[in-house]
Amino acid sequence: MALLTLLYITFLAGGLIATMSRVDSQLLLTQLTSLLGPEIVKGDAVSLEAYSHDATPLFRGLAEVVVSPRTTAEVAEVVRFAGRTKTPIIARGAGSNLCAATVPLNGGIVLSMVNMNSILEISKSEMIAVVQPGVTNLHLDTEVGKEGLMFVPDPGSRSVSTVGGNVATSAGGLRGLKYGTTKNYILGLEVVLGTGEVIRTGGRLVKDVAGYDLTRLLVGSEGTLGIFTEITAALVARPHASKYGVGYFDDLTSASIAVERIMGSGILPSTLEFLDNTCIAAVEDFAHLGLDVKAGALLLFGDHGDSPFVDSIVQKMAEIASGVDGCREVTLAPDIAAAEALLYARRCSLPALARLGTLSILEDISVPRPLMAATVTGIEKIAEKYALLIGTFGHAGDGNLHPTIVLDKDDREAVQNAERAMAEIFTLALEMGGTITGEHGVGSAKLPYLEARLGTVQMSLQRSIKTVFDPHGILNPGRLGS
Ligand SMILES: Cc1cc2nc3c(=O)[nH]c(=O)nc-3n(C[C@H](O)[C@H](O)[C@H](O)COP(=O)(O)OP(=O)(O)OC[C@H]3O[C@@H](n4cnc5c(N)ncnc54)[C@H](O)[C@@H]3O)c2cc1C
Helix, strand or coil: CCCHHHHHHHCCCCCCCCCCCCHHHHHHHHHHHHHHHHEECCHHHHHHHHHCHHHHHCCEEECCCCCCCHHHHHHHHHHHHHHHCCEEEECCCCCCCCCCCCCCCCCEEECCCCCCCCEEEECCCEEEEEEEECCCCCHHHHHHHHCCCCCCCCCCCCCCCHHHHHHHCCCCHHHEEEEEEHHHHHEEEEEEEEECCCCEEEEECCCCCCCCCHHHHCCCCCCCCEEEEEEEEEEECCCCCCEEEEECCCHHHHHHHHHHHHHHCCCCCEEEEEEEHHHHHHHHHHHCCCCCCCCCCEEEEEECCHHHHHHHHHHHHHHHHCCCCCCCEEEECCCCCHHHHHHHHCCCHHHHHCCCCCCEEEECCECCCCHHHHHHHHHHHHHHHHCCCEEEEEEECCEEEEEEECCCCCCCCHHHHHHHHHHHHHHHHHCCEECCCCCCCCCCCCCCHHHHHHHHHHHHHHHHHHHHHCCCEECCCCCCCC
């Protein structure tokens, strides 16, 4: 909390930038340039400013150098140099994370992985892809799609976010309910450790239980245990058909009952998403899709697979939803354009809400699914207490909620209230048996709340693990393992 407060004050004071030099910045730049060449080492003000923030509002910090390696050997060279000079390294993909995971709060080297952006192999028979970390999620999915395959993780940021960033955050998305998230699809990694050593974990095997599962440990490690330089991902067969529908409900409680009944019927849909009334109104105002703005909650449901099967599953979901007290209307998208419009309604929730203020803070908690409606009611009470506008949307099937606070960035009291509200929302999630982040990660933004989730013993274990992988403490310091 103290850290957050300091950062907010820093922001309000006019974007004062936190730097902590260990060796002289100019010397760092000169030495790295002579090691790696000027093409991939930048220290000019424009480059440093470009990497001073990510998608998280309120956090700012200035690196001393930005390095964009092209090979694993160059990554290892930078890491060894950083170890010798005790310089922080912040690995970065697209910088689309929402937890200040890539803001260089302590200066140092931003290691931008975007130059390592090749798809090295797609094996249709093995259903795997081997890629460099800077490939974007959408590009990979598009390319494997040409082979009739699908890369499952589909974060809303997929057109820009990188596979390396997806792996480092174990990104989720709209398909998580049916298929799981990134952690379920990573078979092997090439990783540069904090010592500069290069290891390969796992591989292309479907089965391999030789030793501790370091691949699984590294997925979600947020750049604190190693830098991924090559990723082997499992793919699935691309579904032939998809169908979507929308249900409107008087309130989220009735929408939640529909979710429980759908899941209880044995259906595992690919999509089960919700918007609260604030989000419905904001999206309608933004996208003019003809949504029922009087409804208390919108439930988007859908599935994909083979055509007749999908049609019957989605029809059954519609019938279940219609039978719930408080259901106002259920309609099925008659064609692809209508289905796309429905998916867009969910995907544009954030930009639609963001228009309502000059600052929007997208949060990410997970709770047991049956407690989702009670959690949203709790969030509404918190919004009322602090006189804040909070719209909540999310993955209803996963119990993963994205309460989004919209405010005026120049209203200092509102910003402080937003900070208090966030803290209460995390406490609420924990009281519900949930967690402080379902898919966005911890970064710097949520580190102050991590111990409440993990307890002291696990925090200590996490620090010990960090030391083994990164004995000099140079990889994304001040985040996980700190
Ligand atoms: C509009 C919007 C929608 C979003 N929707 C979703 C969503 O639906 N689901 C979801 O899970 N997230 C979502 N996100 C959050 C974010 O896009 C994801 O966390 C994404 O995986 C980050 O990828 P990136 O390439 O931008 O990584 P970055 O933001 O650059 O980095 C994220 C983390 O990965 C580390 N990292 C990056 N590359 C490497 C590497 N090669 N080796 C080691 N560590 C590395 C960084 O140090 C950092 O800790 C959304 C964000 C936005 C802005």
